[in-house]
Amino acid sequence: MTAPAKPLTGRKVFAIFAAGFSIIIAVNLTLAVNAVRTFPGLEVENSYVASQVFDSRRDAQEALGWQIDAAYADGALRIDMTDRVGNPVAPGDLTVRVGRPTMEAQDLDGRAALGRALPLDLAPGRWRVDVAATAPDGTPVEKRILLWVRS
Known part of the structure; x- marks a missing residue:
């Protein structure tokens, strides 16, 4: 015999x-x-004040014709900057910030030498590389690069 079912009450x-x-x-x-x-x-x-100079800064940066690339391999990040014809450029100042796209907890700041490997231990996943430099004529150059680090 099966036990009788308990009734479904308002409390239940x-x-x-x-x-x-x-x-x-x-x-x-x-x-x-x-x-x-x-x-x-x-x-x-x-954001309103920043928008007032955005177009002029972008146009000045694009007029330089610089190509900025970042690559991560074998525990090192490499930043390369070239001009329109592919010759390496040497900015007056170069800073690199590496972090996750959605949080600052793992951000790493540092100075990088162009064409040289910057030793970093990046966990697998998506990383954001913010490159900031100054051209010899004083033009600020900024580039945000998204990298995918594979395990």
Whole structure:
């Protein structure tokens, strides 16, 4: 003989709904906290002011005709900069920032020498390389490169 089924009461229905909504709320709170914790923040203090000089800075950078490339292999990052005809260029100042596209927790700053390997231990996945340099004529040059590091 089987035991008689227990009746479904209002308390049981309330407990099921409360448990379901509690799970949904807990998941939403966890996702919201992680999103806020890993968000790197603003790109610029005032986007309107930054937009006023964006076109002129971009045009000046494009007029140089520089090509900036980044490659990661064998535990080292290599930055190459060339002019329109493929000759290497030597900017007055070169800084490199390497990090994840979505968070600043793993960002690495450093100075790199063109054409030389910068030793880095990058975990597999997507990485962002921000290159900033100054041309001999004083033109600021910036480039954001996305790299995929394979395991």
